[in-house]
Amino acid sequence: MRVALVDANNFYVSCERVFDPRLEGKPVIVLSNNDGCAVARSDEAKALGIWMGAPFFQIRDLVRRHRVRVFSSNYALYGDMSRRVNETLARFSPEIEVYSIDESFLSLAGLADSTRPEWSQDLRATVRRWTGIPVSVGIGPTKTLAKLANACAKKMPGFQGVCDLTDRAEREAILPRVPVAKVWGIGPAGAAKLARLGVRTAAELAALPADVARKTLTVAGARIVEELRGTPCLDLEPIPPARKGIAVTRSFGKPVTRFSEMREAVTAFAVRAGEKLREHNLAAGHLSVFMHTNRFNDDPRYANAGSVAFAVATNDSREIARAAVRIAQTIWRDGFRYAKAGVVLSDLVNAGKVAPDLFTASDRARSKRLMDAIDALNRRMGRETVTLAGAGLKRPWRLRAAHRSPRYTTAFAELPVARAR
Ligand SMILES: [Mg+2]
Numbered sequence: 001m002r003v004a005l006v007d008a009n010n011f012y013v014s015c016e017r018v019f020d021p022r023l024e025g026k027p028v029i030v031l032s033n034n035d036g037c038a039v040a041r042s043d044e045a046k047a048l049g050i051w052m053g054a055p056f057f058q059i060r061d062l063v064r065r066h067r068v069r070v071f072s073s074n075y076a077l078y079g080d081m082s083r084r085v086n087e088t089l090a091r092f093s094p095e096i097e098v099y100s101i102d103e104s105f106l107s108l109a110g111l112a113d114s115t116r117p118e119w120s121q122d123l124r125a126t127v128r129r130w131t132g133i134p135v136s137v138g139i140g141p142t143k144t145l146a147k148l149a150n151a152c153a154k155k156m157p158g159f160q161g162v163c164d165l166t167d168r169a170e171r172e173a174i175l176p177r178v179p180v181a182k183v184w185g186i187g188p189a190g191a192a193k194l195a196r197l198g199v200r201t202a203a204e205l206a207a208l209p210a211d212v213a214r215k216t217l218t219v220a221g222a223r224i225v226e227e228l229r230g231t232p233c234l235d236l237e238p239i240p241p242a243r244k245g246i247a248v249t250r251s252f253g254k255p256v257t258r259f260s261e262m263r264e265a266v267t268a269f270a271v272r273a274g275e276k277l278r279e280h281n282l283a284a285g286h287l288s289v290f291m292h293t294n295r296f297n298d299d300p301r302y303a304n305a306g307s308v309a310f311a312v313a314t315n316d317s318r319e320i321a322r323a324a325v326r327i328a329q330t331i332w333r334d335g336f337r338y339a340k341a342g343v344v345l346s347d348l349v350n351a352g353k354v355a356p357d358l359f360t361a362s363d364r365a366r367s368k369r370l371m372d373a374i375d376a377l378n379r380r381m382g383r384e385t386v387t388l389a390g391a392g393l394k395r396p397w398r399l400r401a402a403h404r405s406p407r408y409t410t411a412f413a414e415l416p417v418a419r420a421r
Contacts, residue, residue, distance in 0.1 A: 001232045002108035002166065005138045006089060006123065009154065011038035011102035015081045016071055018132035019408045019416050027068040029098050031056055034253055034399040035072055070297075072401035076383065080409045084131045092123045095238045100122035105143060107236050113166070120162040139164040143234045145171070147184040148202060168230070175203035175228070185224045190217055202228060213233045246284070249342025252397040255294070256338040263325055263358040263414065264392030269343040271325040271387050274317035276347060278375055283313035285347030287320060289327040294339035302338075304331040313347065313354045316367045317374075320345070321388055382411030 008014055012030040017023045027044035031037065038045075038054045048066050050059055056070075063070060082101045089096055093106035111119060120137045127135050132197035138150025145165045152174055153163035165171050179193035183202050193216050199205050205213075206228035214222040223233040248269040256262050266289060277284055288307035293299050306327040314320065323344050354364075374386045384391075 001141055002094075002111065003140065003143055003146045003236065004106045004108055004120070005099075005143070005150045006104050006106060006127075007138070007150050007154070008085065008102040009134045009136060010040055010042055011082075011133070012073065012078055013042045013045075013352040014054040014133050014359075015074070015078050016405055017042075018081070019077075019405065023069055023417070027066055028071070029063075029068055030071045030073060031403065033073060034251065035402055039073070062331075070403050074404050074406040076407040076410045077405065079337060081131060081133060084409075085127055085133055085135070085271075088127050088130050089123070091126070092119070095236055097238050105146065105236055107238075108139070114191060116166070117162070120164070121160075124161055135161070137162045139166055141166055141230045142227040142232045143236075144184050144224055145230065148175075148178060148182070151182055152178070171230070172203070175206060176201050178202040180205050180319075183224060183228065183273075185220065190221065191244065193202065193217070238280050245344055245346040245348065246273055246276045246280075246282075247342060247344040248276070249290075249340065249344075251340045251399065252338065254396065255299070256341075256397050257336070259329075259332050259334075261392075261397050262328055262332060262338060262341065262394065264390065265397050266291075266324045266328045266343060267321045267340055267388055268285045268391035268395070269341070270321040271317045271391055273343050273345050274315055274320045274371070275378070277315040277348070278351070278371060281351045282348045283315040284320070284345035285310055285313040285349065286345065287323050287327070288344045288346070289324050289342070290344075291328070291331060291338050291341040293336050299339075300335075301336045302333055302336045304332045304333075309347075313349050313351075315351055316371060317388065319367075319389060325390070382407065383415060 013028045014026060016030065025044065026042070027048055028042040029045050029050060030040040032039045035056055037056055038050055038052070038059065041050050041052070046069055048062060048068065050062065052067070062068065079103060086096065086098055086104055089104055089106060094109060095107035097105040099105055108116070116139060120139070124135055124137060127133060136150055136153040138148065138153050139145045140146040140149050147164040149163040153159045153161055165174060178201060180186055180194050180200055180202060181188065194205065197212070197216065199208060205225060206226055210222055210225065213225040217224070224270060226233050250265070250269065251267070256265065268409045286307060286309050288305055290303070290305035292303035293301050295301065308323050308327060377386050378384065406416070408414060408416050
C-alpha cells in the first residue's frame with residue numbers, strides 16, 4: 001500500500017486569504033461557532049503565541065496590540081472551498097477518502113515509485129493554482145505513517161511541503177524526532193501511559209512489543225504500532241458509510257426563553273434537515289426533536305426530547321417542520337433558559353423507493369416539484385433565499401458571527417467584485 005495524506009495549511013485562514021490577498025503575511029485567526037475561540041491561526045498568529053482553542057476574550061489584548069485580523073467561521077465558504085480542493089485532488093488519484101474538511105487520503109496505487117516527488121509537487125502546485133489553497137503532502141506505506149509524514153512536511157524545515165516516509169531509512173531518521181503525542185490516535189491519556197513505560201517518541205512506540213501495546217493502549221493502540229512499523233491495518237475508505245441519520249443541532253447565541261423563538265429555531269432546523277435529505281436523495285421515516293438548558297452554568301436544568309414516525313417517509317420541509325413544531329410544543333416548559341435544540345431525522349430510505357401511498361400520490365408529486373424549485377433557487381441565489389416564514393427573519397437565537405467574511409462562492413449577493421482601471 002502507498003497512501004498520501006493531503007492536508008490544507010491553516011485551512012480556514014487560507015480560505016479567507018484567497019479572497020483577500022491583503023491578509024497575506026499578516027496574523028489572522030478564525031473563531032469557532034458563536035465567536036468563542038480561535039480554531040484556525042495563520043503562522044504569524046501562531047508566532048504571537050495564540051494557541052489552538054484560545055478563548056477569544058483571553059486574547060483580546062494580544063489581538064488589539066498586534067492588529068490580528070479576526071474572522072467568524074464561514075462554513076458556507078470553507079465547505080465549498082473544500083469541495084473544490086477535493087475535485088482537484090480527484091485528478092491525481094483513482095481513490096480518495098475525504099477524511100475531514102481539510103484532509104484527504106489518496107491512494108497511490110499504480111504510481112511508479114520514481115515519480116512520487118514530481119507527482120507531489122505537481123499536486124501542490126495545481127491545487128494552489130486552481131483553488132488558491134496551499135497544501136502539504138505526507139506519503140507512507142500506511143495511513144498512520146502518511147499522517148505523520150504530513151505533520152513533518154508542515155513542521156520540519158527543509159521538506160518543501162512534501163515528506164515521504166515510504167523508505168525505512170527515512171523513517172529511521174524521522175521517527176525518533178517525533179513526540180509520541182503527535183502520533184495519530186495517541187491522545188494525551190495514551191501519551192501519559194506510554195511515558196510511564198519510557199516511551200516518548202514515535203520510534204520508541206514503533207518498537208513496543210505487540211502484547212505490551214495491546215495491554216497499554218487496547219487493540220486500537222496495537223494497530224497504531226503495526227502501522228508505524230509499515231504494516232497497513234487501516235484501509236482507505238473511499239465511499240462514505242451509508243447515512244444512518246441526519247441531524248441539525250445548534251447552540252443558541254443567547255438563551256431562548258420564549259416559545260415563539262424556539263418555534264422559529266426548530267422550524268429553521270427542520271427546513272435545513274429537509275434540504276440535507278434531498279441533497280442525498282433520501283427520505284426519513286422518523287423525526288425527533290430535543291431541547292435543553294445549559295449544563296455548565298447555574299441555570300435551572302431542563303432537558304427533553306420527543307419523536308414521531310411518519311406514516312410515509314418524507315423529505316418535504318413543510319411536513320418535517322410541522323411535525324417538529326408539534327413535538328417542540330409538547331416538550332417545551334416555560335421558565336427555562338434554553339441553550340441548545342436540534343432536529344434529528346432517521347429511518348432514512350432512498351427517496352425514489354418510498355412506497356407510494358394510494359391516497360397521497362398526487363400530493364407527493366406536487367411536493368417534489370415545490371421542493372425541487374426551492375432547492376434550485378437556494379442553490380443559485382444562496383442558502384435560505386426561499387424558506388418557510390415560520391423560520392423567522394430576525395432570529396435572535398442565531399449564533400454570534402460578528403466577523404464573518406462574505407460567502408464569496410455560494411451566495412450571489414456576496415460574490416467578490418474585481419475592478420480593472
Ligand atoms: Mg489542515
